[in-house]
Amino acid sequence: MITESRTDEGILTVTIDNPTKANSLSADMLERLVAAFTAASSDPSLRAVLLTAAGNRGFSAGMDTAQFEHSSSTRAYETISLLGRVCEAIKDCDVPVAAAIRGYCVGGALEIAAAADFRVGGVSSWYSMPEVRIGIPSVLDAANLHRVMGWTKASELILTANRFSAEDMDKCGFLNALVEDAEVEERALGYLRDTMESDRAVIAQQKRLFRTWKNSFEREAIADSKKEFALAFARKSDPGTEE
Numbered sequence: 523m524i525t526e527s528r529t530d531e532g533i534l535t536v537t538i539d540n541p542t543k544a545n546s547l548s549a550d551m552l553e554r555l556v557a558a559f560t561a562a563s564s565d566p567s568l569r570a571v572l573l574t575a576a577g578n579r580g581f582s583a584g585m586d587t588a589q590f591e592h593s594s595s596t597r598a599y600e601t602i603s604l605l606g607r608v609c610e611a612i613k614d615c616d617v618p619v620a621a622a623i624r625g626y627c628v629g630g631a632l633e634i635a636a637a638a639d640f641r642v643g644g645v646s647s648w649y650s651m652p653e654v655r656i657g658i659p660s661v662l663d664a665a666n667l668h669r670v671m672g673w674t675k676a677s678e679l680i681l682t683a684n685r686f687s688a689e690d691m692d693k694c695g696f697l698n699a700l701v702e703d704a705e706v707e708e709r710a711l712g713y714l715r716d717t718m719e720s721d722r723a724v725i726a727q728q729k730r731l732f733r734t735w736k737n738s739f740e741r742e743a744i745a746d747s748k749k750e751f752a753l754a755f756a757r758k759s760d761p762g763t764e765e
Contacts, residue, residue, distance in 0.1 A: 524554035525576075532569035533714055534562050538631075539576040544583035547630060552604045555634075559611035559619070569722055570714035571615065573638060574622040574707055581621075581647070584629025602661060605630045609637040609663045613733060616726035618717045620710035623647045624703050633663035636670055639729070640713040641696060644703035647688045649696070655683045669736065671696045724754060 525537045536558045538545045547555075562568050575581045585605065612619050612634065620640035627635055627649045635641050653660045660680045667676035675694040679686055692700040701709045717725055727750050735743045 524551050524558060526558055528568070531715075531718070532567055533572060533711065534558070534568050534570070535572045535574060537574050537576055538582050541577035541579070543586065544626070545575045545577065545580055545631075546583045546586040547605075548586045548588075549601065549604060552608050555608045556604075556611045559608070559615045563611075563614065563616040566722070568617055569718045570617050571619045572622060572707065572710055572714060573612075573619060573634075574710075575624070578624060578703070580625030581623045581627040581635070582631030583626055584631045605633070606662045608634055612637040613729075616729065617722065618714055618725060618729070620714050622706040622710040624706055626650070629653060629660075630662075636663045636667055636696070640698045640710060642699045642701060642706045642710040642713070643688045643691060643697045644706045645688055645700060646703055647691075649679070649686045649688075649691050650683065651680050652683045654681065666736070667696075723757060727754060 523539045525539050526534060527537075528534045536555065538547070538551070540546060540548070540551065559571065562571050585601070618639040619637075620642065621635040621638040622642050623635060624644040624647055627643075627647060629651060632649055632651060651660045651664065664676075664680055667679065670676075671679070671691070671694040675686075675690075678684075688697070688700050691697050698713060699709050731743075731747055731750055734746045738746065
């Protein structure tokens with residue numbers, strides 16, 4: 523299941539809670555994640571989202587493999603598209619998202635973490651993209667891993683399907699911080715609270731610009747930057763200005 527709780531300061535905690543199955547992700551859980559991030563984006567009382575997992579063994583083993591026990595390409599496309607919707611909901615969320623990672627972070631769960639704005643890993647955490655070993659390619663946000671950790675290490679992670687330690691992921695820039703396992707949530711919350719020093723609407727603008735920069739040529743990105751910059755001033759002069 524996916525559980526939610528919120529603090530008085532406006533931080534929503536979304537918890538992957540399926541520890542008896544290694545916190546693997548079912549279709550229903552993916553739908554609930556999409557709904558949680560979409561709702562957080564449209565709720566002006568929320569300022570940030572912490573994504574974490576129940577138990578101490580692992581963040582998530584990725585997709586529940588029972589969803590792939592068939593030979594239908596149509597069903598496979600629908601399933602992987604649902605995972606893609608989770609990643610998109612995180613990136614499109616108007617408020618910042620931080621992932622707190624202990625233990626294993628595998629496959630689709632690693633892609634979800636990569637979509638977050640901040641990633642904090644515990645010292646015992648480890649990471650893997652094992653898809654090629656089970657006969658399928660890594661897709662979706664695996665396409666963005668080179669932006670997060672560089673082409674060299676992203677290619678190694680995906681092609682070898684080997685485990686990367688927390689230290690490996692910290693060195694290549696995947697993690698914002700590497701801390702003791704018991705401290706991952708608090709460090710992740712620290713990043714989120716830092717963003718809360720700024721106006722919510724400005725943070726939303728900045729996240730939109732990140733998406734533009736990643737998906738545009740340089741000239742288009744700069745042109746869009748100027749428009750968003752001007753919009754910030756329009757909102758100051760008229761607080762009722764729609765974004």
